[in-house]
Amino acid sequence: MEYLHVAGLEHSYGSQRVLENVSFSIRAGERLCLLGPSGCGKTTTLQVLAGFVKPDRGQVTIKGEPLDGMPPEKRNIGIMFQNYALFPHMSVFDNVAFGLRMRGLEKKEITTRVGDALTLVRLPHTASKRPAQLSGGEQQRIAFARAIVIRPRLLLLDEPFSNLDARLRLEMRTELLDLLRELDVATVMVTHDQEEAMAIADRIAVMYKGRIEQIDIPNEVYSNPSSLFVARFVGETNVFDGRAMGHDKVMVDGLGEFSVRKNQSIANNSKVKLLVRPEHIELAEKADMNGQWNTVEGTVERLLFLGHRTEWVVRKGEARFLVWQSQPHSLMRKVGDTVTLRWRPSDCFLVASEHVNA
Incomplete structure (x- = not known):
């Protein structure tokens, strides 16, 4: 059943068209990856979903509810940024708890939820540390914990592995996939790495010059590309x-x-x-x-x-x-x-x- 529906997104920055009739749907619990080179429109699409960018045209709905005009803080969407965006002056506990405090939850509820989120990412022992005391992989998991502790109805991942070295990237890819399967939350991930998309996504939407060139399961995108661009980009x-x-x-x-x-x-x-x-x-x-x-x-x-x-x-x-x-x-x-x-x-x-x- 359709959960997230994106219809006819159009957007320009000045004279530069960055999104052109972008449309797709995902099911509850499905993982969709927006795959493409820099400048193809995938990050702008993610920002539209988050509410950071208002599109020139088009509509986004979750379970039939339009998100038009709804500010980011009211959408209950979890976001894991490319640079993790952890607050360096805060402890790990306070970083993860930030979204819950902004929502006015009681202290006891915050403590329970943060503890559960840190346990899920296997880092409960880091609660009192600062981000600078963590490795790159640990920072990534803390950023993930902060994104999911609010129990989002949609999870957005922006190039989640780009700041990791090659070996750690492979390790964290497996860990992230396990976490996503356990949470069963609808997820839209942005990446330019076709192997990451193949490994994590249920379906891949290959983007080029602001358009979706092809959207399908990973095997079909690889084995039956719709264009020369898709064939070359995914392998x-x-x-x-x-x-x-x-x-x-x-x-x-x-x-x-x-x-x-x-x-x-x-x-x-x-x-x-x-x-x-x-x-x-x-x-x-x-x-x-x-x-x-x-x-x-x-x-x-x-x-x-x-x-x-x-x-x-x-x-x-x-x-x-x-x-x-x-x-x-x-x-x-x-x-x-x-x-x-x-x-x-x-x-x-x-x-x-x-x-x-x-």
């Missing part, structure tokens, strides 16, 4: 120019004809982009003569061993293939070797020229 991909030959064939410039997954929306003889993820390309002993695989023979131009995988660049004429392989035998090849690449038709897809927003 690495090989891109080749070609022309559609029916609904399941493509003639690629300089490489020949390949089979692809069927796409009824692609017009015959139209200009298209062929997209193949690097992890879907394999090394083959020889070309597939039965037509069950697409195959290309090329020359190894570069090899990078990264431990968990080897990255290849294989050249065929003017075209270059990025290939990710985990097989041990891949280390036996070297730059200059001739190799045969193969990939399944079901693992590549076409994007029509009118959907090439990149």
